[in-house]
Amino acid sequence: MTFKKLSRIACVSLIAGVTVFAAGVSGCTIGTKRPEAKITIEFNDNSYELEYELHRNKYPQTVKHFIELADEGFYDNTIIHNYTTNDWYGGGYGYNAETYASSYAAVGSMTEYFEDNSLEGKYYNDLFLAGKLSASVYKDSQVENGNFVGKDALPTLIGEFSKNGHSVENGGLTSRFGALKMYYSSDKTYNNGQLSSEKIWMETEQDDSAFYVDYKYNSATSIFAMQIGSTSSLSGNEYCTFAVLKNDKDEEVLNDLKEAITKYIEENHSGESLKFYKDVEVTVDLYEQVADKGTETTFAATSLPIVIKTVEITKY
Numbered sequence: 001m002t003f004k005k006l007s008r009i010a011c012v013s014l015i016a017g018v019t020v021f022a023a024g025v026s027g028c029t030i031g032t033k034r035p036e037a038k039i040t041i042e043f044n045d046n047s048y049e050l051e052y053e054l055h056r057n058k059y060p061q062t063v064k065h066f067i068e069l070a071d072e073g074f075y076d077n078t079i080i081h082n083y084t085t086n087d088w089y090g091g092g093y094g095y096n097a098e099t100y101a102s103s104y105a106a107v108g109s110m111t112e113y114f115e116d117n118s119l120e121g122k123y124y125n126d127l128f129l130a131g132k133l134s135a136s137v138y139k140d141s142q143v144e145n146g147n148f149v150g151k152d153a154l155p156t157l158i159g160e161f162s163k164n165g166h167s168v169e170n171g172g173l174t175s176r177f178g179a180l181k182m183y184y185s186s187d188k189t190y191n192n193g194q195l196s197s198e199k200i201w202m203e204t205e206q207d208d209s210a211f212y213v214d215y216k217y218n219s220a221t222s223i224f225a226m227q228i229g230s231t232s233s234l235s236g237n238e239y240c241t242f243a244v245l246k247n248d249k250d251e252e253v254l255n256d257l258k259e260a261i262t263k264y265i266e267e268n269h270s271g272e273s274l275k276f277y278k279d280v281e282v283t284v285d286l287y288e289q290v291a292d293k294g295t296e297t298t299f300a301a302t303s304l305p306i307v308i309k310t311v312e313i314t315k316y
Contacts (some may be wrong), residue, residue, distance in 0.1 A: 014131060031316035033057035037070065037243065039090075040309045041080075041257060044264055047309070048257045051246040058168045059160045059242040061136055062182045062219070066242065067220060068133050070311040071242045074123065080306035081114075081299040083277050086229030089183060089299070090308045091116050091222045092284070100301050110280045112299045123222045124287040130157040134284040137218060138201040138210065139289065147209040150201050154289050158202055159184060162237040163221040164217050178245035178254050184219040184286055185233070185295045198290050215290050228258060257306075264304065 032268040035054045040047055056063040069075060077090050079100075082089040094117040101109040127133050137158050140152030159182065160166040173179065217238065225234055244288040245251055260274075280301045281293040 008212075012241045031056070035063065035067065035313060036246070037066075037316035038310075038312045038314050040312075042307045042309045043257060043260055044157045044304060046260060048253050050250050050253055051179070051314075052250075053246050054243045054292070055173055058172055059240055060190065061134075061157065062160050062242045064251040065157050066180075066182070067313050068314070069127070070313050072132060073129055074119065075308055076309040078119070078308045079301075080226075080308065081280075081301055083302050083306070085169060085267035087112045087183075087225040087227055087232055088233050089223050089225055091224055092119055092220075094119055095128075095305055096305050097286060100305055110278055111282065114280055114299070114301070118286070119222065120284070120286050121282065124155055126192070130223075132186045136203055140203045141210050146212065150203045153205070154200060154218075155221050155287060156184075157182065157199075157221065157233045158213065159217050159219045159238070160242070161217075166240075173241040173244060174239060175227060175234070175236055176244060177227060177230060178243050178251060179232075180226045181225045181227070181232075181234055181239045181241050182219040183223045183225045183239065184210065184217070184295065192233075200290065209227055215272070220285070221287075228254065261306070266305075275303075 008061050022033060022264060028038045033056055037052045037054060038125040039050045039052065041050070042048075054063045054066065069091070077095045078091050079093055079095045080088045080090060081093055093114055094237055099116065101113055103109075106249060122222050133152070133155075135153035137154045137156050138151075139152040139154055141148045142151045143149075158164060190271050199212045200218070202217045205209045220242065225232075225239070229235075245254070265271060277300045281298050282297065283296055286294045
């Protein structure tokens, strides 16, 4: 199995001004310091286009991971599945118009939908095992030419945030309306319910030497969070904010989407938002290779889907 490895020279030039301690990179996509992406969201037969600026100069590994998934079409036709918080989750679950349950009359219908449309298998088998994602997290290490290097790659991504020792000169991105964060399951359990005390190996580009870091702060494999309020439950020191809306116009578009949802609830559910969604219990991290089981969590699924139609990288 061969994972993506890109030139060290390209990385050194791209991470200038960024101090990386525990969040190293295995290679940087050659391109600008700030790539751009367009996310198109569909709701109630209307489209909403959001343009983003990705800060690769500050969070090279996270941005590279996001770009690789977008280029593979992984996020296309996925659904928002954490509606009730200020951090909507994208990715992880596909949208199929024929099977999405628009009524909650059938007990368990949405749980069955989430089980049938989980994209974890695609992420692990079609992308990770196929070598289409850059590896930087490893279960073990070995010595080559006097240095430690990663051995037995894991499908997770280490988070580039302060609790992992990651720091950014001249200021990192902070939580704000519309911002994108790479999400991870902070409540993972190991060894009969105990929180992880495991460590894994990370590789950096600065010295080509792997080192030991806490496993518990690995990001989720594919899910990203979009902040749609002025505050966020995902603290800046534990979650990597790697992209922001380009300008005021994009903020207006996102507010238009929020207003459209409010209008739909008023017209179809007499303004009762509780009738617009249902809490669905799901199991995530099925391909976890350090934990002894998947993580049980709850997502709020909407009766009329909020669909991430496409995620397109418009500037590399």
